[in-house]
Amino acid sequence: RKEVEQDPGPFNVPEGATVAFNCTYSNSASQSFFWYRQDCRKEPKLLMSVYSSGNEDGRFTAQLNRASQYISLLIRDSKLSDSATYLCVVLSRAGNMLTFGGGTRLMVKP
Amino acid sequence: EAGVVQSPRYKIIEKKQPVAFWCNPISGHNTLYWYLQNLGQGPELLIRYENEEAVDDSQLPKDRFSAERLKGVDSTLKIQPAELGDSAVYLCASSSGSADEQYFGPGTRLTVT
Numbered sequence: 038r039k040e041v042e043q044d045p046g047p048f049n050v051p052e053g054a055t056v057a058f059n060c061t062y063s064n065s066a067s068q069s070f071f072w073y074r075q076d077c078r079k080e081p082k083l084l085m086s087v088y089s090s091g092n093e094d095g096r097f098t099a100q101l102n103r104a105s106q107y108i109s110l111l112i113r114d115s116k117l118s119d120s121a122t123y124l125c126v127v128l129s130r131a132g133n134m135l136t137f138g139g140g141t142r143l144m145v146k147p
Numbered sequence: 148e149a150g151v152v153q154s155p156r157y158k159i160i161e162k163k164q165p166v167a168f169w170c171n172p173i174s175g176h177n178t179l180y181w182y183l184q185n186l187g188q189g190p191e192l193l194i195r196y197e198n199e200e201a202v203d204d205s206q207l208p209k210d211r212f213s214a215e216r217l218k219g220v221d222s223t224l225k226i227q228p229a230e231l232g233d234s235a236v237y238l239c240a241s242s243s244g245s246a247d248e249q250y251f252g253p254g255t256r257l258t259v260t
Contacts, residue, residue, distance in 0.1 A: 041189075
């Protein structure tokens, strides 16, 4: 079993739709959580950190459920420019090591 | 501020040949990472440096891969000899500290024929 698992997609949604991505992690000692965005043939870039209380940044909402070892990302009012791969990332307490999920590909269509 | 710089951006070599990738991190970033990313997958850590010390190289295939960061700034990743399965994007990232946001370079896309 992979340490960080995501549905690879692709998720094909129309503009304006709400879409949610899920991610599960296996290491209960994980301490920090992030969502990165990666455009086609580009490098990953930090989208947002994920806090235990949940956090929102504009149209993006991230949630963490430590008991279920589950992270989510909700995108409201999808834009064409949201089309990308979204990577779930977990920082382990031991060794401060970042582990990336395989990514979920989103395609927003007009 | 300049981001993480990597070169070359693209490299095509025949199998069994050597290849080297170079990375210049963001100025002042002590932590440097090399990742491998295959198509449709997330980046996988190869090695992490704290200044000039390799603190995590457990995923680096040491029979053919080597890395160095002699003065704690630039780093080089080498493969010798390359195999067909090494075709991938090699990403370099840097951060202020190991628990801080990582900034990625554009990567080197390696094709081994």
